[in-house]
Amino acid sequence: MRLVLIPDGVKGACHSCNEKQKHMGNIFFDKLKKNYPEFYDEFVKKYDPSGIYMNNLLEAIKGY
Secondary structure, three states: OOOOOHHHHHHOOOOOOOHHHHHHHHHHHHHHHHHOHHHHHHHHHHHOOOOOOHHHHHHHHOOO
16 A cells, blocks of 8 residues: 655645545545634645645545
8 A cells, every 4th residue: 555645645636545545535624624624724724825736636535
C-alpha cells in the first residue's frame, strides 16, 4: 500500500489513493466539515490557499 501524503492527495485529487484511502478521506472530510467547520477552514487555508484543489478532491472521494 502506498502512503499518500496530504499535500499530494489534495493537489492530485487523491489520484494515487486506493479505495480504502478514498473511503477514509470521504469520512474524514464529511465529519470535519459537519462537526468542526473551523478546523475544516484551517485545513483548506493550509493545503489549498488558492481554492483550486479542494472541490476536485471532494468530488473524487465522494461515494467511497
